[in-house]
Amino acid sequence: METLDFAPGEIIIKNGEKGKYVYIIKSGTVKSKTGLYESTLSDKNPDVFGIEALIGEAYTETCTAINEVKVIRCETEEFMEIYAKTDVGKKALESFMKRTAKALGWI
Amino acid sequence: MKIEGVIFKEGEIPKKLFKIISGTVRETRKKTYHDLTSGDYVALLEYLTGIPLEEDIVAIDESEIVDVNWEDEYKGIVRKVVELRKIVYQTSVDVDNIVLEDFEFENVDLDEYLDQIESLLTLSAGELPDDKQDAIKMIEQLEDDKLITKVNLVRRFLEKFPQENVGARLLIETASKVYIILNDKFLAKALLKKVLLYFPNELEYCYEALKALEGIYRDEGNILWKRYQKSAKVIEVMLRGNA
DSSP: OEEEEEOTTOEEEOTTOBOOEEEEEEESEEEEEETTEEEEEETTTTOEEOGGGGGTOBOSSEEEESSSEEEEEEEHHHIIIIITTSHHHHHHHHHHHHHHHHHHTOO | OEEEEEEEOTTOOOOSEEEEEESOEEEEETTEEEEEOTTOEETHHHHHHOOOOSSOEEEEEEEEEEEEOTTTTHHHHHHHHHHHHHHHHHHOOOTTSOOGGGGOOOOOOHHHHHHHHHHHHTOOOOOOOSSHHHHHHHHHHSOGGGHHHHHHHHHHHHHHOTTOTHHHHHHHHHHHHIIIIIOOHHHHHHHHHHHHHHOTTOHHHHHHHHHHHHHHHHHTTOTTHHHHHHHHHHHHHHHHHHO
């Protein structure tokens, strides 16, 4: 697990790329794009992205730093052990589901 | 537990997460239903987000569901959401950046399908007259109880008179009858897709075909309706531009 910094405009994960990390936003704001749907993720919840890596799937969204962003980058096993069963893990599912539902036009 | 009928009621926020073991559970959002089967989670969106249900969620046949914990099902839930996300990409058409791929609709081998039907029913459509007007008359005079024959004749008309735009109208009219009278969604969709393939420059017919496809997919609860809706919007804008 490590903390990484991203400058505004920098792409953190790319749709279609197979990754092995899950990202938790520590500070800053990230733009997420799923298909044509865009949303903003921030350190408030805190938001998590890249959870597709947990099941060995390619990322399904492109996440770009809007301003100076600090993230915790976890290996999938670390995320499962430390965060999955906590409030961070639950919020990660909730936010992932909500972004998906919005992209599908369900909400 | 085994259940048939309402699992969660409209307006309810699900407090339990159920996983389907067997059977079919129907969820409805934005007037479009989608059926969940074995391995799916019931009302996953509303359970996770706390959003009240838009409509009742119903087991449409006897279904077995089990109460599970999100913690234990973590990866299973991620997998289901990822599956939904794949649908987002399948149904997205970026109207500002259309690429050829956006118009690559599902492959339907209509000819093979019709050959199968013909051999099953030992139907013979007969020969189409060489004169275009006579051919159209022959097709249009066929009664609705000979719809499959009509489909075959329309197919032959397209082979014989590929440049004739009236073929698009015949396809749309026949598709509509096939859908209403025979309720054969597959055949109706295939005929409508032929309009897009054979008459891509006939925007008004393409628009009509896309709207009809949108309606059929919507009726069957297939989220691909969104793709056709968006494509129809694109054509609509093009038509307005031409007006």
